[in-house]
Amino acid sequence: MTHPQVRVDPDLPEFLWDSDGVEAAPPPARRPAKARDGHTPGEAGLWIFILGDMTLFAAILIVFLWERRSDPVVFEESAHQLIQPIGAANTLVLVLSSYLVVRAVVAHRAGRYPRARRLVAAAVSCAAVFAGLKAFEYYSAISSGHTPSSGTFFTFYFVLTGLHLLHVIVGTALLLVWQAMLKRRRSWTGSQKVAEGIASYWHMVDLLWVAIFTLVYLVSAE
């Protein structure tokens, strides 16, 4: 164990901190309770925001599916106007970026700052690719006459993807903040809450896109 603070309960007396000591020490009474309690990534308050945001998107998606029932044919025709390969590529791009962020958290935790910085930079590049593809998608939709006011389907399409794109932009800004922290070699103990919070937010951006792509691009076209 080269980084005992990662694995060892900091409440334990210091003489138990070496790896043998941890294994040999009789488990203190409140350790199991602590393990059951678990570790909240980032600030607890952030999770209220994340779950609230997810619920907002869920509500819009469910209303979208509800509206779809009253005119499945038009929704199907409209969904076929979307460029599915771009939606699929963007899903892969965001999943990749999420994975890179996980790796960046692990690297930061281990104090490998340059590596963590490179990983966050790669995730930011993914975000840029996502936004670029989205811009192309909007361009081609609008130039073939589909605007937010051309029918229920496209209203929902632009509202959902627009709100999501806003989250991508905010998330990218947060990733850049994290990168600046890495540049200043801010230690994990000092920046854990912020870094984990940013990572969690980014994963939310990823999973919301999975839901939007599935319901708006795929299911509606079936």
Next chain:
Amino acid sequence: MNGAVPRRVTVVFAGLVVATCVTWWLGSGSSATGSGVSLAATLTVLIASAKIYFIGRDFMELRSAPSVLRAAFNVWVGVVAVAAIALVVVPTSAHADNKRLNDGVAQNVYTIQHQAGCTTNLVLNPQLQLAAQWHTDDVLNNRSLDDDLGSDGSTPQDRANAVGFHGKVAETVAINPALAISGIELINQWYYNPDYLAIMRDCANTLIGVWSADSLDRTVVVAVYGQPA
């Protein structure tokens, strides 16, 4: 902890990539009609839910998070998945939709009559509607049927007589090999059929009954036009 990502996370990432490709293939590869549609849609939603679950569990590290947080996240995934599948698969509301469609058909026929110079009114008739319903159900369930004739060999006039309507009747039928048909699609189908157009333009038809029904891969709409005896 040497900065290496746990293998589990990498496996999840690989799984997410594969799942994305599978759902995309399901979406673009499945045939456009048939009961495979709702199955493919259900599968697509289920796979997406699994993806989201694993993003939460292994990327967000909810795996080791307090149980309240884990539970809240899992409830979100479960509720959205169930709601989405229910809204995609359960074909009811068809009732409300069919009523809207039926009323729309009568309205469109009225418009066509008046464009043809009719000054008469067009009244919904419950007997004709019942006759239309009989034939709709018959055609929906007997796939060999594709026009006016019923499975018992009955003509529209036979069925009108059977419900106690003794005036002269005519009938238009639409069969669409899909879960639904839009009002516009329907009226186009009939408008460009010369026989049907003639029926719709006949000013003597002042009564109408419309019915529609659908199964997953077949939608049937029948309109019965009547002249008072």
